[in-house]
Amino acid sequence: MGETIKVLLVDDHQVVRRGLRTFLEVQDDIEVVGEAADGAGGVARAEELRPDVVLMDVTMPGMGGIDALRRLRELGNPARVLIVTSFTEQRTVVPALRAGAAGYLYKDVDPDALAGAIRSVHAGHVLLQAEVAGALLSQEEAGPGQGRGGSLTEREREVLGLIADGRSNREIARALVLSEKTVKTHVSNILMKLDLADRTQAALWAVRHGVTD
Secondary structure: OOOOEEEEEEOOOHHHHHHHHHHHOOOOOEEEEEEEOOHHHHHHHHHHHOOOEEEEOOOOOOOOHHHHHHHHHHHOOOOEEEEEEOOOOHHHHHHHHHOOOOEEEEOOOOHHHHHHHHHHHHOOOOEEOHHHHHHHHOOOOOOOOOOOHHHOOHHHHHHHHHHHOOOOHHHHHHHHOOOHHHHHHHHHHHHHHHOOOOHHHHHHHHHHOOOOO
């Protein structure tokens, strides 16, 4: 039995939270540690409970999910945020991922796929469904890091390609026969050189610029 993944549910619909809790509580490795009905409450609960993963809706009264996600990043909260919403428009997908979401799922996702997504983002993967990645790649603006790929070393490009492939630091270390500490250093250098906030943005940059494993 591995470690238990602590999950916080943030959604303004009680029936949605109840349904998510009912399903997740039967998972041996997932524990729902709390709930919130809006973004501000979600930020407060995330700071209090320090969950591993936050399931976050986008549109809620008061502070929405994207603003809450930005606030968590400002506070340095390490929780991985998985957006779970019924909105599929580019205008919500793109800001959520650029704000640092570890993944984006729709509320009609299969329950087993949701549990798998929680485990995946907790392991350090970036979870992007094909249409979500396409939404970002279809944006006309170049975005952060444009034209800076030439500053990366060959090893950093290898690491970036594996990030785009959804690999965690541990998996990258194993693939390249490096220590995890060395991989973390490479990831930090990549983010700094490309002026990116996190590995989600790095994965998107890699796909946009053809840097794949």
